[in-house]
Amino acid sequence: MVAYREATAEQAAFLDDLLGAGLFVATEVDGLYGQGAAFARVLTGFDGAVSRLAAADAMESMHFPPLLTRYQLETNGYLGSFPHLAGTVFSFEGRDGEAAEQESIAARHEDWSRFQTMSDVVLAPAACYPVYPEIAKRGVLPDGGVTVDTGAAWVFRNEPSRDPARMRSFHMREFARIASPDDILAFRNLWLARVTGLVGRLGLTAASEIANDPFFGRAGRMLAANQREQELKFELVAQIGGPEPTAIASFNYHQDHFSLVYGLGFADGGVAHTGCVAFGVERVVLALFRAHGLDPQRWPSEVRAELWP
Ligand code: AMP
Ligand code: ZN
16 A cells, blocks of 8 residues: 555645635545646746746756656666655556456446556655766766756655645656765755745745655665764755744765766766756645745736736
């Protein structure tokens, strides 16, 4: 069974408000929502504001589909750290009779998984994962390293909940940096300051915190403690469903994890490390609706100007 995350009463009430206002469109399952026009417009506006923050930087844009190759999921360590969050794509490879059988079992909503075969693609759990193997393919890094803008990509995390901020599919906008350790830390600090400034101008009260990833199992608790101790992950948290604030963006230093997996390095033998800044785009949009009300026409003019200059 999947780990169902209970929502607080406040979170569930906010979900009902979003559905009632047509900002979210319900499906049969928790954590999977369509987005109404006003929600989508704020999402695009915020994505634009993030692009303006990055406008002066030398970056390469690399947009991927919401799928990752199964090979990369098997290579990058995700199944060790987050097996509970991954989603794999299966499809039908059978014959005529099996297709008919599958259809009739499925039509009764019974278990038709035996007709399905694992394919060579999985759902992308983060926007930055396809970037590292691609950069590695090019050979040694240029001086100063590389920064890649993934755009707002649909990603998947298997954590159903009635907390509207915990979705199974949402947009992640990432800036991935592959560079010297010092450059990664400078990049992370720069973006922490930039994003703190932006969310302040958007009228959100946000705080930065040392954080850890939701590593799986008993070994995961050690990994999480180590990550905190070394201050490898920061999150910007803001009020969404409440009562606790929720992470709207993360600032991650992977040290040599991806460099070792993919053999990333400089021509002179210098070590390359990686880091990324990841926005949970829907969560920022939800925090805006929470802070300013469900009708963006009535939001403060400074906030509107920041989203739609
Ligand atoms: P992470 O890579 O886990 O740090 O995720 C990056 C950002 O994505 C987080 O800071 C959240 O804002 C957002 N995020 C992560 N999981 C979810 C989820 N289940 N639903 C919505 N947003 C999420
Ligand atoms: Zn990332």
